[in-house]
Amino acid sequence: MQFPKALLIDGKLRAEATGGRIQLIEPATEQPMCEVPAAGKPEVDEALEAASRAFATTRWARVPAPQRSGVLLKVATLIREHAEHLAQLEARNAGKPIGDARWEINAGARCFEYYAGAVSALLGETIPTSGEGFDYTLRVPVGVVAAIVPWNFPFLMACWKVAPALVTGNSVVLKPASLTPLTALELGRLALEAGVPAGILQVLAGPGSEIGDYLVAHPRTRKIAFTGETSTGARIMKLAADDLKRVSLELGGKSPNIIFADADIDAAAAAAPMSVFANTGQDCCARSRVLVEAPAYKRFVEGFVAATRALVVGDPLDEKSQIGPMISKGQRERVEAYIDEARNSGGRILIGGDRPRAKGWYLAPTIIDGLDSHARACQEEIFGPVACVIPFRDEAEAIRLANDTVYGLAGSLWTRDLERGLRVARAVETGVLSVNTNSSVYQEAPFGGFKRSGFGRDLGLDAMRLYTETKNVFIRVRYT
Numbered sequence: 001m002q003f004p005k006a007l008l009i010d011g012k013l014r015a016e017a018t019g020g021r022i023q024l025i026e027p028a029t030e031q032p033m034c035e036v037p038a039a040g041k042p043e044v045d046e047a048l049e050a051a052s053r054a055f056a057t058t059r060w061a062r063v064p065a066p067q068r069s070g071v072l073l074k075v076a077t078l079i080r081e082h083a084e085h086l087a088q089l090e091a092r093n094a095g096k097p098i099g100d101a102r103w104e105i106n107a108g109a110r111c112f113e114y115y116a117g118a119v120s121a122l123l124g125e126t127i128p129t130s131g132e133g134f135d136y137t138l139r140v141p142v143g144v145v146a147a148i149v150p151w152n153f154p155f156l157m158a159c160w161k162v163a164p165a166l167v168t169g170n171s172v173v174l175k176p177a178s179l180t181p182l183t184a185l186e187l188g189r190l191a192l193e194a195g196v197p198a199g200i201l202q203v204l205a206g207p208g209s210e211i212g213d214y215l216v217a218h219p220r221t222r223k224i225a226f227t228g229e230t231s232t233g234a235r236i237m238k239l240a241a242d243d244l245k246r247v248s249l250e251l252g253g254k255s256p257n258i259i260f261a262d263a264d265i266d267a268a269a270a271a272a273p274m275s276v277f278a279n280t281g282q283d284c285c286a287r288s289r290v291l292v293e294a295p296a297y298k299r300f301v302e303g304f305v306a307a308t309r310a311l312v313v314g315d316p317l318d319e320k321s322q323i324g325p326m327i328s329k330g331q332r333e334r335v336e337a338y339i340d341e342a343r344n345s346g347g348r349i350l351i352g353g354d355r356p357r358a359k360g361w362y363l364a365p366t367i368i369d370g371l372d373s374h375a376r377a378c379q380e381e382i383f384g385p386v387a388c389v390i391p392f393r394d395e396a397e398a399i400r401l402a403n404d405t406v407y408g409l410a411g412s413l414w415t416r417d418l419e420r421g422l423r424v425a426r427a428v429e430t431g432v433l434s435v436n437t438n439s440s441v442y443q444e445a446p447f448g449g450f451k452r453s454g455f456g457r458d459l460g461l462d463a464m465r466l467y468t469e470t471k472n473v474f475i476r477v478r479y480t
C-alpha cells in the first residue's frame with residue numbers, strides 16, 4: 001500500500017521537515033505502519049508566510065465565488081477517484097471499520113460538492129438607511145485560517161473545515177492529529193492536483209504540543225477553526241485572545257439518549273448500540289448517557305444489551321466488522337480506568353468491560369447501570385465504547401438529567417407524543433438533537449455545541465459565516 005509521505009507547503013510536497021518524523025502504529029495490529037515528516041516551527045513560519053502571500057497576491061480571494069467552486073468540484077472528483085485508497089488508509093490508520101471509512105470518505109467528497117454550490121447562497125443585503133444613499137453588505141474572507149482537527153474522523157473533520165474556508169476565498173493551514181495524518185496529507189496532494197493555487201492550502205503534520213500553540217498564536221493566523229478536546233479548545237481561546245483572532249470551537253460531548261415509555265422501545269433499543277459504540281465510542285456525538293423512563297427500563301435495557309451482543313467487533317479491513325479497535329494503547333487504558341472506577345462504585349457491567357481480542361487495542365462495547373448520575377462515568381467524556389443507563393420518573397426529571405452536564409453537543413429523544421417531542425427537543429441544552437432516530441448530523445444542517453461543547457457551527461450555510469466577515473458599504477447618492 002502507498003502511504004502519503006509529504007507535507008504540503010506553498011504548492012510543494014515536502015518529504016523532510018525540521019520536526020523529525022512521526023511513526024504511526026496500526027491500532028488493529030499494534031505494529032509500526034509508516035512514518036511521515038513532522039513540521040517544526042520553521043515549517044509553520046513558511047506555511048503561514050505562503051498562506052498570507054497567496055491570500056494577498058493571488059486571484060483566489062478576489063475572483064467570483066463560482067470560479068473557486070470549479071476547483072472544489074475537481075477536488076471532490078479526485079476524492080471519489082481515490083476513494084478506496086483513502087478509505088483503506090483511514091481504516092488502517094484510525095482502526096475504523098472499512099465500511100465506516102468508505103462512508104467518511106464519501107461524506108468528505110460530498111462536503112466539497114455541497115460548498116461548491118452552497119457558496120452561491122452566501123448573500124449580502126441591501127439596507128434602506130436613514131442617510132441618503134445605497135447601503136449593501138458583502139461577505140469577505142477572513143484571511144489566513146489555521147484548521148486544527150482531531151483523530152476520530154480525520155478526513156471528514158479536515159473536509160468540514162477546508163471546503164467552506166476555501167470556497168469563501170481564504171487560505172488555509174491544516175494541521176491533522178499526530179495519530180492520524182495520512183488522509184489529510186493525501187487531501188493536500190489531491191487539492192494541489194485539482195488546481196488549488198500554491199499557498200492557498202498547506203497541510204502540516206506535527207505535534208500539537210510543539211507547533212499547535214505556535215500556529216495559533218502566530219501573528220499571520222487570523223482565524224482558528226478547531227475540533228478537539230474541550231481543554232485544548234479553552235487553551236486555544238486564551239492564546240487567540242490578545243490578537244482578537246477569530247475562533248470557532250467544536251469540542252467534547254456527553255450526549256443523552258432519552259427514551260420515554262410511550263416510544264417504540266424495540267426500535268430505540270435496536271438503534272442505541274450504534275449511537276454510542278460506532279467508531280468504538282470515539283465520537284463527540286456518542287449518546288453515552290442513556291436515560292430511560294422507569295416503566296420501560298427493563299424492556300429497553302434487555303433489548304439494548306441483546307443488540308450490543310450482536311455487534312461484530314473485528315479487524316477494520318474485514319467487511320463484516322462494525323466495531324474496530326481503539327485509537328491507541330493509552331486511550332484504551334484511560335477508558336478501562338473509567339470502567340474500573342464505575343465497577344468499584346457500585347455500577348453493574350451488563351455487557352462488555354473486557355478486551356475481546358488478544359492483539360490490537362480492542363475494547364468490548366460496555367453497558368453499565370446502577371450508577372448515580374453524578375458518577376464520573378456519567379458526567380465525563382469517556383471517548384470509548386461505554387454507555388451508562390440511568391432511569392427517570394417523568395419528563396421534568398428527564399430534562400433535568402439531560403441538562404445536568406457541562407457539555408451540550410448532541411442528543412436524541414424517543415417518544416410517540418408529538419407535543420412532548422417538541423417540548424423536550426426545545427428544553428434539552430444541546431446544539432443538535434434528533435427525535436425518534438439517533439441520526440442528527442447532515443451536511444446541509446448546522447452542527448455544533450452549547451456550553452463546553454464549543455461555539456460556531458460547522459456544516460450547512462452557517463459554516464461559511466465562520467470564514468467570512470460582514471462588510472457594510474454605504475454609497476452616497478443624491479436622490480432628490
Ligand code: NAP
Nearest residue numbers: 150151176177178207208212213228229232250251252284
Ligand atoms: P485534542 O487532543 O484536543 O487534539 C485535537 C487537535 O489539536 C490535534 O490536531 C492536536 O494535535 C491539536 N493540539 C493539541 N494540543 C494543541 C495546542 N496546544 N494547540 C493547538 N493544537 C493542539 O483532541 P483529540 O484527542 O484529537 O480528539 C478527541 C476530542 O475531539 C474529543 O473531545 C471529541 O469530543 C472532540 N471532537 C469534537 C467534535 C465536534 O464536532 N464537536 C468532533 C470530533 C471530535 P496532536 O494530535 O499533535 O496532539
